[in-house]
Amino acid sequence: MYLLFYSYGENALERRAPYREEHLGLLRKSLEDGDLVMAGAYTDPLDGAAIVFRTREGAESFVKADPYVASGLVTGWHVREWNVVVVG
Numbered sequence: 001m002y003l004l005f006y007s008y009g010e011n012a013l014e015r016r017a018p019y020r021e022e023h024l025g026l027l028r029k030s031l032e033d034g035d036l037v038m039a040g041a042y043t044d045p046l047d048g049a050a051i052v053f054r055t056r057e058g059a060e061s062f063v064k065a066d067p068y069v070a071s072g073l074v075t076g077w078h079v080r081e082w083n084v085v086v087v088g
Helices: 012-032 056-065
Strands: 002-008 036-041 048-053 074-081
Touching: 002 056, 012 036, 012 056, 048 056, 056 074
Parallel strands: none
Antiparallel strands: 002 048, 002 074, 036 048
16 A cells, blocks of 8 residues: 655635535546545644555656646655554
């Protein structure tokens, strides 16, 4: 598994609104294609997100297409391999 970490700039809640539906649609497509496992934004504060992919390629392809990245809402991102040892 691979974790995609996003960092958001200031006022992310307001700034993401114009891009949110396209971003969520991209997540749904990744899920349907079998690339995505789960995704969610951090809360209190809303300053980033973590998204779990099955492959590094899936994560990197998502970044290239994500309007949050293209719009500058995402100020930084990185992918880390994740060794899952227990699943509930």
